[in-house]
Each structure stands twice: as structure tokens, then as C-alpha cells.
Amino acid sequence: MIDPAWVSVLSALLFTIGLWGAFTRKNAIVVLMCLELILNAANLQFVAAAIQHGDANGWVYAIFAIAIAASEVAIGLAIFLAMYGQHESISLDDVNLLKH
Amino acid sequence: MKMDYLSLLVVLPIMASIFLLILTSRLSAESRKKFDSSIRMASLGITLVMFAIAMLMFLGQIGDVDWKGIAFNNYEFKESYVWIEPLGIEWSVGVDGLSFPMVWLTTLLLPITIIATWNEKAGATYFPLILMMGGALIGVFVALDLFMFYVFWELTLIPMFFLILKWGGKDRKYAAQKFFIYTFTASVVMLLGLFTMYFLMDTQTFSMVEMVTEANGANTSGVWLGLEVQKALFIMLMLGFLVKLPAAPFHTWLPDAHVQAPTGGSMLLAGVMLKMGAYGMFRLPISLFPHALEEFRFVIMIIGLISLVWGAIVCLGQTNLKKMVAYSSVSHMGVILLGIASMQPLGWAAALFMMFAHGIISPMLFAVCGAFKHHYHSMEIGAMRGMAKHSPWLATSMMFGWMASLGLPLLAGFVAELMLMVAYWHAYGWWILLPGLVLALTAAYYLWSMQRTIFEGGDETQPPESLHGEPVPDIANSEKLAMLLLAGFTILFGIMPWIFLDMMDIWTRNAMIFLGFGA
Amino acid sequence: MDANTFDMDLLQTLGPELTVFVGLLLIMIIPNLGNGKFRIPGTQIELPWFLGGTRYKAVSSPRLPGLLAVLTMSLALIQVLWYLLETNADGSRANAVANVISSENGYEIFSVNLFSRIFEAIFFAALLLAALASLDRLPTGSVKSNDIDVLFNNRRQADFYILMLTSALGMSVVALAQDMFVLFIGLELASFSTYVLVAFHKETRAGSEGGAKYFIVGSVASAVGLYGLSMLYLWAGSLQFDVLAAKWATDGASSLSMMALGFVLVGFAFKISAAPFHFAAPDAYSGANSPVAGVLATASKAMGMLGLMRVLLLITVPDSAAEDESAVWIGLLGVMAAVTMTWGNIAALGSENPKRMLAYSSVAHAGYMLAALTAIGAWNWGLVDTGGDAKDIVVAALLFHMFVLVFFKLGAFLVLGLLEMEGGASRLSSLSGLGKREPLLAVAMFLFMISLAGVPPMAGFLSKLLVIMGIVEVATGSGSLDSLMDAHWVWWLALLMVLNSAISMFYYLRVGVVMYFHEPEEGREGPLASGVSIRLAIAVCAIGTVAFGLVGGELIELCRDATQYLG
């Protein structure tokens, strides 16, 4: 079995990529995907920790987190759609009517 | 049931004011005008009732108080009610020789202010605001609970803010905000000092009486809270009061506020509100931190001197009548600091009497300024000359006020100045030349302004340009009445200063003994 | 209590939450009631099942969802207040014992106590006032016709209030949770609802933009928070509060736990809009409609604060053995507090948009609250030598502050909301001449402003005073100092706080000046639209602002009693 530590490293990697992507990418959809990466990093960690600690709760957390991620995407897409309808763009840099 | 007259003096005007304001707020501007005079009469009536109560208190008809027999840290008409229980905050009121003259003065000035500004526009909101102002001011003077004191301290800002904002001059927006923010800033620092003190003391009480008791108990055997802490707290507390006073270099809010404020606002601002600073100094830092006071007495003296001299010099360079009078207030308030720094009962009594005398004289000055503005549509010195011809009443009032302010004997201001000089020489010797210089400078700027307003010209065929050919009427009867009243009291307290000076004197003597400066 | 048994006890214990839940169902169902029929397949028998079809007149009113929401929220609030205020015959609190709802294996899920109920009161009060204010706000169209417009309106109304209720539900879960993950679920539920609420005006550029930004930044923050939770779980093997606290007490200061703590903090810091996680807040506030923005600034912020308190005060509890090492976050929090309050105030200084100004002021208030938390931390770790109840004062101050904030912060937003009904409140000049147009409304707004600034005798003064008092008490320690320099450094936070109050005076007063000094904008001279319910809400806020300032004693008492249930 893989040492859970490696799972943590992987999840940290995913987290970093996700966070990095969240503020380097302009496309809102891509940002949403990066968000999923972060959430999945958390899921991975939950599962790994559950194995490590022999605690079933971690699995439940992961399942809940997946549900959350799903609804997040749903909401996000809806909002971005509305945004696109108004701004004709889903580039986060273009949508800057509100500032200062 | 025993009446709690002091609380009544605080609550009555504020409640009445809120009631009147709500009453008229639903009305349209036109129908509100119809209510102006009845609201004015109601306000006047309330203030007269307040004055009557204060007068009866003084005469002993209410409470039968021996005003000259109040020991330090003892209060008359003392009443306490639980207010905010979990914090130990009480609604606690009481008066002593320090606060009662100020309470009396406030109740006196309120009706006079209303009379002097009888025809102020939008009276339906103006007079209630004056009432609210009065209630808040009295609240400051009678509060025996720190929280209550602070609440009223800040509450005075609100009606004044609106008085300036709504009835003020051209730059009223700027002035009102500056006034509010400047004094607010200083008082929040003071508030922090108060809290720090609160938690450093043993009894942890908001009650000023217990606080002073504890402080004194510790101060006689050592230094309460330690000298360093005492000094730090002293500075924080004094900061709030110095700005309010105002002392140089924190004085610049005052000219702006005064110049822009309406006459009634100026009268109360100069008459009572500035005195809150001096009152607070005596009530808190001086009573609590005598050791710090001794450490800082020279600094206070220097600040006082700077205010005194600087205020006078700047006065001389003013061309705006009201600004000049405002700076003269700065100058006079410096006297209070000098009195405190003299560390003599006499000097303290001088400071207290200066508060009182200036409280009567400066409203007159501002009433004159207001009338001047009202009649000549200008505040510039020299815009109107030969006033003695056009408006003898105004000219006479002006001259009287000016003379009173420059310390003419047998008028109230002289007594304080004389006492101060005596105490000051004893404490600081030849530094007295600077206050002496100010006596001359004060005369210089007042006379200079009179030369250019009352005297010279007055040929009726050449009215000032700002009038645009309108006739020049003299002041209205209500204004005359107000001026006469103020002048009468100025003379009364100039000839018979002991009426209130005696109780102030007893207070200062007891305070000195209590604080360990005398035996 | 056993969570598996669904009985009257549970009903009673979770009454408010269930009320909200039922209300939620009702809002979904009732507007859809009609003469819809269900044909049994294969037969011609049509059974009426009352959903769809031609809707009944009685339920087709577009106002119905709003009224239902208000009713639900009121019922919930009343229950919460009842819980809070119920007393025994001898005057002691009837609900002095926490009701813990746990699974069979001792896994604690919810705990019903004064502390959580106070937060619920805050949430419900804020949402109730917002819902009440929104009754007049959303376009309702003609009530009489039941064409598609009405349906559409009806639909949107229902959506709006459903989201309100879901956020209420989410928030109450946050309040009750005894487990970090449960708390997180509640947080997400509330967050998702607010994301959509912010973007509710999707037909406008500002609305969709504000919603999008709020969503994207908020999601990232909560994702980071979730990642932090996972690390916490990795470290401790459980997300139960008591387990975490026990673990922290033994080896709290590990690299992993610190990293986890940091990430979790981020999730909550976004909710309370602490710097540097506050950037989306002004955009969201100005994009959202005013009542929603008000909810963000009060209920949502209180929710974030609650999370912070749970994490920082419950989990990282003091432990004499680990004294110095685990006191790590107070320095961090102190810096964050200082930066946040100063940033918020300075940014608000020149802001021309009242909603953004209020948003920045909300940031500043977050800074004040963080300063209070810092002081609690300093006390918790025994960094200051003080006995007694110094911590309780600060916690009570925080509770009190958040409670009264509902009145004046939300109140201010509601006034803007009333202006929005007329045509926008995005410029300071929208407020101009309000003193002439609506004297009472202007007075209310002025009261809110000076209360925000902390001028007596408003509630805002008392709350700020309590916070400062608490900080100073912690800082001064046992009461004997050689000089003020010896006071704990949180004292300087108090100083910074009062100075910031003074700065804030400037922009709060400016609102007053604009209302009373400036002439109304052209075309906006007369009185505002009459909205009975929103005006009622504003009146409640104004009365609360003054009343809690003058006689806040009872509430302070309550808050102080509640502090013991923090952990």
C-alpha cells in the first residue's frame, strides 16, 4: 500500500496547482476547474487520512465534499452564464465594472 | 417622593426637544412655519422653567443647600439609578461648587440664546435643537458617572453639528465636520485613557466619587497607579480636554466652527461648550492625578501661555469680526490653563471664574457678531463704519462686550484676570510679562476693531456696499433684551463676583487640601 | 440526546431550525398549488394532486412567498428569543444547560445552547428584516391577472425567499455545529445561497458581475478552508471540536496543525471580509441589492466570526503546558486586525458609492472584531496576568457588537434600499437632500451612521465601548503597571481602534452632510416611494439602534451568560 504521506504530497501538489491556476487563468470556467482541483485535493487528503486513522468519517467527508463540489459547479456555471449574458465575456479580467 | 431636579434639568429639555422635533417632522415646510412661534414659546418656556429650578436651587428654596459648605468630592442633589447593570454603569447626578455655577450658567444662557435669536429661520427645528444642546451640556456638568459623562460629552456634538450645518454660513459643511471630527478624535483618545484607568484601579468603578476616593487614598501615601502610568493617563485625558478648550495648537477648529455657526450656536459653543474642557480637567485629571499635575504644571503653563499669546496675536491679524472674537476665546481659555498651572487655590478659582465670566461675556460678543452680520450682511471689520450713528444699540452692546472681554474693572472678566495675575506672578515670576503683553494686545485688537466699526464716518448717505442701498435698522427688541440681560449679568458678576466665586473658592481650597497641595 | 430517535424532544430542541425547514417546503409547494390533475397511467382517471395546472387565486399572489418567508423567519426568531429569554420562577435562565445532539457512538453533531442561539437570533433577525424589506422591493406586477408574467414574478419571488431561508438554515447549522465538517457544510449552504442572492439581479451588469466575483473568490476561499479541514483531519483523525481541542492541547504546535489552522482561517476570514480577503466584498455589496448586501454585512459576517471563534477559541484553547508555543496566532491576528481596520477606514474615506463605503466600513468593523479576538487570545494563553472574567467581557462584547450591528448596519443598507427602489443608490449624491425629502428617514440614516462611528448614546457606541473595554482590560492585566509601556501590546490595538473610529467619523458624517446640506438631485425631489414593510424594517432598526444604546444592559447580560457555552 502506498504510504499515505505520498497521498498528502499529491494532494498538496493538486492544491498548489489549483490555487495557482485560480489566479493565473482568466477564463472563469478554467478557474472553476482549478477550484475543483483544490476541492479534490481536500478529498484526497480526507480519504488518505481516513485510511491512516482508520476512521470511517473521512470517507463520509469526501462524499459530502464531492456533493458540495457538484453544487458549486452548478451554481458557478449558472452565475457565469448570467455574467456572460450581460458582459459577453467570461474572462475575469474583462468583467471589472465594479472596482475601487 | 423626592424630586430629582438635576435629572429633570437634563431629561426635560432633551425629551421636549425630541418630542417637538418629531411633532414637526411630519409637517411640510409651509405648515411647519406656522408652528415656529408656538414652538419658540414652548422652548422658551421650558428653558425658563429650567432657569427657575436652577435659581431656586441656588437660593436654597430647593434642597436648602449650603453652597459654601460642600466638602470636596461631596455632591448635592445626588441621585443614582442603575443604568447598564452588567457594566456597573449608573445614571448618577450631583452638583458641587465646581459644577453648579456651570449648570446655572447653562440654564441662564439657554433662554437668552433663544431670545437673542428670536427670529432665526426654521425655528421649528432650531429651538428644539438649542434645547437638546442645553440638556446635553447640563448632562455633562451633573454627571457623576464616567459613562454618563462621556455619553453627554459626545451628545453635545450632535445638536451642534446640525446647528452649524443647517443654520451656518457659507463653509458650514466643512466647519461642521471639522468641529465634529476634531473634538471626537480627541475624546476617543480620552475614552481609551478612561478605560485604561478603569482597569488599573482597584475598585473598577465608573463612579467618579468612588474613583476620586480611591485615587486620593492612594495618592496621599504614594502615587496612585504609579507615576509613569499617572503621567500617561494624564496626557491622554488632558488631550481630550485641551482640544475641547481649545488650547493651541489644537485650536483651529474653533474659528471655523464659530465663523460658520449661527449666532445661537456660537453663543452656546463659546459660552458653555468650551468650558466643558476646563470643567473636565478639574473633574478628572486634576482630581485624580495630582502627582502628574505637579510633573506637568510647567508644560500646562507653557501651553496656556502659547494659547494666550498666540490667540491674541492672531486676533490682531484678523479682518473677520467673528473670527477675531473666536480667537479671543482661544486667548481667554489660555488663562484657565495658566490658573491651573499656578497651583494656588487663587489660581484655580481664577480659572473657574474665568470659565464663568467668559461664559457670560462671550455669548454677548457672539450675539453682537450675529447682529452685525444680520444687519450689514458682512462680517468684515470695516465693512460698516459709524455704527454708533446707524445702530446705537448695537454699537453700545458691542462696545460693552468688547470692554468686558478686554478685562475692564467692575465687569466679570476683570475679576478672573486680576486673580490670575496675582497667582501667576507668585508661581512664575517674570513670565508675567507675557500675559501682560496680552492684556495690551487684547485692548489693541478690540479697540482697532471698534475704531473701524463703531467709529468713523456714519454718514447716512453712504451706507456700506454690502447693504445694496437698504436702510440700516438697529437691532430688534428681542436682541436688545438679550444684550441687556447679558450686560446686566456681566456687571452684576463684576461688582459682586462673590455670588458664585465664593463657592468656587471653597471648592478650590478643599480640592487643594484634598489633593495634598495644601493643609 | 440520541439523534436517531425522531421524537418530540428533538422537535422542541430544534424547533427554530425545523420551522425554517418547514417554511422552506411550504414556499416551494404553496405557490404551485392549483387544480393540476394526475392521470393514472393507462386509465382516464384523473386524480387531483393539486400541483400545477391553473393555480388557485389564493396562492397566485406574487407576495405570497415573501409573506411566507417573513412568517417563517418570525416564528423561528420568536422561538429563538423565547429560548434566550425564558426564565425560571426565580429569575434564572431556564435554558442554562446545553442540549447536545449526538450520534449513538458519541459523535456530537449539534449543541443547542445560549451561545449558538444568540447567533441564530442574529441570523434570523437580519434575514427577517431583509425579507421584510424585500417585500416591497421585488417587482410584483399585476396581482389580478394570472398570465405568465405573474407566474414568472411568482417564480422569482419564491426563488428569492427560498434562498433566504436556505441561507438561514445553513447559518443555523453553523451556529449549532459541534463538528468542523458539519460547520463547514452549513457554511457552504449559506454561502451558496448568498452567492445566488448577490447575483439575483442577473439582468443587470453590476448584479451578475458582483455575483460572479463574490462567487469565485468566495469559492476559492472556502475551498482553501476545506483543504485546511482535510489537513486538520489528517493531523487529528477527527473533526469533532472536543477531539481537536484535546489534540491541540497535547501537541498543538506542529507544522501540520499550523498550516491547517492557517488554511481554515482563510475560509472564515473571507466571510468576515478581513484583509486581504475582503476584496470581493465591496464589489459584491455594490452589485447586490441593498437588503442582501445588508445580510452579507451582518448575518454572513457573524457566521464567519462564529467560525473563527470556534476554531480559535474553542479548539486552540489555552494549555498551560504549551503556553508560549501555541500562542502563535495572536501575533498574526493582531497584524491582521490592525491592517484590516485601517485599510477599511482609509478606503472608505474617499468612497463615493455609499454601498461601497458601507462595505469598507464593514471591513473596518471586521478589524475591530479581530482585535477583540486577539485580546482573547492574549488572555487565553495567560500572556497577561489577569484573573476573573476578562475574556468573558470580550466575548460578550463581540456577541453584543454583532447583535446590534444587525440594526444599524442593516438599517443603513435598508435606507439605501429604499433609495434604490426610486432609482439607484450607487452615488453619494443619491442621498442628497434626504433631510428635506424625508426628515424621519434622514434622521434614521444619521442615527445609523453615528452609531457605526460609535457616537453615544447609540448602540454602536456601547458595542465599540465594550470591545475597547475588553481589550483594555486584557491589556492592563492584574492592575498594576509601572508604565503604560508595560501593558500588553493589544493595548495599542485599542488605541489604533479609537483612532480609526475618529477617521471613520469623517465618512460617516459626510453622509449626514450630504443628506442635510446638498440639494436633491434633479428629478428626485419629492418624497420617496412608499414601502410600508421596508419602512417598518427601517423603523425597527432605528429603534433598536437607540434602544440598545440606551438600555443595552439586558442584552449584555445575556451575551455574558452565553460566553460560557463557547467551549
Add this chain to the structure above:
Amino acid sequence: MGTTTDIPEITSSFTEYAIFIVLLPMLAFPVILFLGRLFNGNETWVKSAKEGGLIALPIMVASFILSLILIVEFIGSGTGSHHIGDWLSFGWIGADGMTIEEKVFGVGIYIDHVTVMLLFVASFLCMLINIFSIGYMNTDPINDNRNHRFYAEFVLFCSGMLGMVLADSFLWLFIFWELMGLCSYLLIGFYYERPSAAYAAKKAFLTTRVGDVFLVIGLVMLWNMFGSLDYSVVFNPDNIAAVDSGELQMALGMMFIGAVGKSAQFPLHVWLPDAMEGPTPVSALIHAATMVNAGLYLVARMFPFFGAPSMAGELVDLAFIIAAIGGITAVMAAAIAFVQDDLKKVLAYSTMSQLAYIFTGLGAALWLANTPGMEEYAIIAFGAALFHLFNHAMAKGMLFMASGSVIHEMHHAHHDLHHHDDHGDDHGEDHHDDHHDEFDAQSMSNMGGLASKMPITATAMLVGSASIMGLPLIGGFWSKEGIIANTWRVAREEPLFWFPAFCVLLGAAMTGFYMSRMWLKTFAGKPKTEVAENVHENTPWIPIPLVTLTFVSLSSVILAGMMFTHWSSDSGYAFFSDKGLADGLIYEFEHIFLNSDAFFFVLTYVVIFIGAIVGPGLAMALYGGALKEGEKAKGWMQPIINLSARVNEKRGFDNSAWADSGLSVALKERLYFDKWYDTAMLKLVAGFAVLSATFDRKVIDGTIKTIERSSQKISLSVRKLTTGSARDYIMMAALGVLVIYAMLEVMI
């Protein structure tokens, strides 16, 4: 300290009512003011009450009578005081730095020789002035409808003067002193519409105020030494023995500066000539005859300090300074008076010069008092100075009233003449106005030859001038002689005093010149203008005081015989001295004309020679002249006029060269003092003030404004960080995550 001297408390006598001497006029002030305001223009008010004049008169008469009674009372019982009560009481931490004592400022009446002398002068002159004013003020149309203001201010002034004299402490002296200052300000500025009057009023108040500041400081110092300002305390030799002489000298010196201001001595003399802007000549009279004496009175009050045994020889420096200031002013003022053309200005400078004489005399007296072994001379010198004060007040009062009479009649004549012209002149009103403005009724260049037209006035003027000049046997002769002799007496002991001694000697000659010049230019020679030819003496009320005072001045020989000199300075002398009138006269004559000391014998004749012969002789040579043909003055004046005409014709020199010299110009410019002071005030003080005001606005307030303005800029730059792009927000948050992480890791 604090013990009082053994001054008997007079309880059962009239002293208790002495307060009414002060109170009556003080209370009349508001009455007249308000009645005047109420009935302004009312016919009864104008005709019967003389716009208040006839309300003031009984009051002043009552005051005078009360004063007389008091003086008689005093002669019966001697020095006394009546303590009315405590004005203020206050706590004071005394010498030990701990004990709080009770101190008081009292109110009361104090009566001694100096008091009664001044009291008589003040109340008597005030009454006469009141009579004169009714004649003068109420007949000038320019004063219509504002005479009530004049009378109100006048009675208040009198109350101040009388109060100052009667006060029993330096404090109340100062209070009434200031009250007088106020009234003089109001009276000088009576014609408020004239810029020059407004300017003069301000100048007078400010200049005296400068002195007053020092007076206050002096009083404060004195209070700190004695713990009281009551005469009964501070004059007690025991108390004086307890104080430091250096400090006392400093305090008295400060007070003296106050006296310098009030009595218009160098260098605070500039206000007095300008004060002639007041209603002609009444306010001038007030300034010349009464108020200016306040400074002298103050210095005279210092006598007990100098006489105290413990101070012997310690205060001589101050005595010299007083004498020297007097000496300088005497010569300077006299010199300026040489070139004045304005009748009242001459008198003003003459006043200044004569007051300087008294100061010199007082200085000498104080020196003598302070020098062991000279005490007996001190009394004489002191008496001489006080006697000169008396003589000068009477004479100068008369001179001013006479000059007023002249000016008044000149005005009337001018008015009548012009009115007459109008009938035959078509130029009309314009002409009237121009003419009116240009004609200066006060200029001596417009007068001449009035001796025949105004006999009473000319006589009064003559006697007054003679008194001031010190013509033998008349008025001021006795006292001036005494001052000069005693100054020289000191000079023989103390070389420093040569300076004031020479000054007063020179001054005597100069006085002779300028007084003669004035009289001759006005009354002798031919009328220089048409107006002067038409002058008549016909205003009611005016002659009464003139005649009265003429007799008083002439009769000062009797006072001399009554040993006034001794009496006024020492309570040891009864009024009619033990010698009796005749013996007293003989004693005085002997003492002056046949002094046993050769030095003083010679000195007397030198003074007589230069004062009565050289000075007037020169004046006659320059300004003498016969009256117009056919006009004849009264018998006692005609010879003088004739003599002057003869001297004038025979004069052997021409003065036109020096009349245009730099010195002459400088004198006309009043030695540039006014210019320098104005420059100092305007350029330095006002300039600095304007600068300060700018500094206050730009720097002190500017700091606040800069903070305010920059806060907006900072706010904008902070808000700019909210770029609007969600990416930036996330990046900031990520940075925040990093920072948090770093901080936590570092702290752990």
C-alpha cells in the same frame, strides 16, 4: 505679615457716607443714559433738563458738598479709614507651601491729607466743568441729541476720579483708574464720526493701557509681598520692614510706569495732544485737569514706602528715575509747545510739562524721604509737589475752559458771520460747507486781539497763564518755586539730580515763553481774521467757572499762608498751622524771598528772572502787538498788551531762520514720537499679527487640512488595489495565505 497700621477706624462719622461721593455719579450714569435714549429730542428734555446736564449738575454739587463735609470732618479727626467689607476672599498657599490661608480683597474708604486735597480738586473741578459744559455743549448744534451721552460719560468719569481718590487700597485705585480710562476713551471719541477722534480715542486707551499693564504687574508684585493691597497693610512700616527692598523697588517701578502712561509722561506721552479731539474743551479739561493727576496721585501714594525706616537709602534709584522722567518730559513738552499753533495743543503740552514738574518734585521728595537725615525736607518737597498739583489743576482747568470759551465764541462768530454772508451770497450751501470745513476755530493764527472782546476769558487766561508760569505771588509760583528749590537741594546731595534740576530750571523759562506766546497770540495784537473781529462773549453758564477759578488761582497766596505745603504732605500739621495766617505768610515770604541759605536765595531770583522776565520777554518780542485801533482791554490787561507791543517793535532779532530749521520741524512733528510709535504698531506689531494669522491658517490649520487632503489621496491609492478583476482578488488572497502560513511557521 498682615498686621494693619494703627489707623483709627472712623465709625460714627460722615466717612461711612463718603461712599456716596462715588456712588451718586456712578448711579447717575445709567439714569442719564437711558433717559437720554428715551427722551432723545424731546423738547422738555432739551430745554429744561439740558439733555441731562441739569441731572448731572445736582449730583456733582452733592458730591462736592459731601466732599467738603468729609474734608471738614477730616480736619477734625485726622487720617482714617473705613472698611466697608470684603470684596473677594480666596485661598492662598502661603510661604510654607502647604498651609492654605484666607486672603481678601477689601473695599473701603481711606482718608488722609493727599486724599482730601485730591478730593477737593476733583469734586470742585468736576462741578465747575459740569456748569461749563451746560454752557458749552448745549449751545453747539453739533452736539444736539447726543449731549445725554456726554453727561452720562462725564458723571461716570467723575465717579471714577473720586473713587480712585477715596479708595483704601491700590486695587480699587486701579479699578477706578481703569474706569476713568474707559470714560476718557468714550469722551475723546465723542465725535465718533471723525476718523481723527476715533484714532485719538484708541491711541489714548492703548497708550495708557500699556502703562496699566505694568501697573497691574506692580500691584501683583506688591500683593505677593504684602499679601494685601490695602493701604493700612502696605503702609505699615513693620510690614515694609519684612519685604525685600529690591523687589519693592521693582514693584514700585512697575507701578510708576502705569503713572507715566496715565499722566502722559515721556515716553508714553503721545496720547495727550491727540486727546484734544474730544468735545472742546471739556474732555480736554478732564484729561488735563483731573485724570492726568491720577498718575501723580499714584506716585504720591508711594511716599510711605520711601519714608519707611527699613527702606532708607534703598529706593533712591527709583526716586531718581521718577525725577529724571519728569525732567525730560518738562523740557521736551515745553519745547514742542513752542511751535504749536492750536490753542488746545499748546495747553496740552503745557499740561504735560507741568505734570512733569510735579513728577520731578515728587522724585525729589521721594529721594529726600528715602535718605536718612533729610526727612524734614522731604515733607516740604512733597508738599510743594502736591501744591503744584493743586495749583496746576485749578489753573489748567481755568485755562482750558477759557480756551474753550474762545473756541466756542470763535465758532459762533464764524457761524454768525457766515450765516450773515448767506443772505447776500448766491453761492449757497456749497460755499457754506467748504468754508466751514476749512476754518479752524482752534488755530491761534485765526485769533488775535480778543482781549477787548472777551474780557472775562482773557482775564482768566491771563491769571491762569501767570499761575502756570509762576509769576510771583500768583498760584503756581509758590509751588513751582518749591519744586525747583527742592530738586536743587537734592542735586547738591546727589550729583545725578543735576540733570532734572537743570531741566526744571530750563523748563521755567520755557514755560514763561510758551504761555506768554499763547496769550499774546490769542488776545493781543490785531485780529488776524474777520471772524476774530466778530467774537462776542455771550454764552450763558460759561463765565461762572471762569470767574470762580480766577479767584481760586489768585487766592492761592492764602493757601500758601495757611502752610498748604506742609499741611498737604504731613498729618502732623493742622490746617491753620500753629503760626496763624499772618505768621504763616510771613514765614513763607521769608522762606522764599529771603532764604538764609545763599544758594536758595539766588536760585529764587534766578527762577523769577527767567520765568517771569526772560521767557515772557522773548514771547512779547516775537508775538506782542497792540490791539486794533479804538479797542481797549480791561485795565489790568491793557498795560501788558501795550508793553508787548513796545517790546515787539523794538526787538532786535528775526526768528524766521530758526522757525524753518530742522529743530523747528522736528518739534512740529512732535519729535517724531508719534510717527515711530505708529510705525512700530503698524509695521511691526500689525505686520507680525498678520503674519501670525497667516501662519495659523496656513501652517497650523494647514497641517490639519493637509492630513485631510492627503487622506483622500491615500484612500484612493488604497482603493485602487481593488482593481475589479477577480483574479487579482484571488491572488491577494493567495498572498494572504502565504503570509499567514509564513507567520504561523515562523512563530511556532
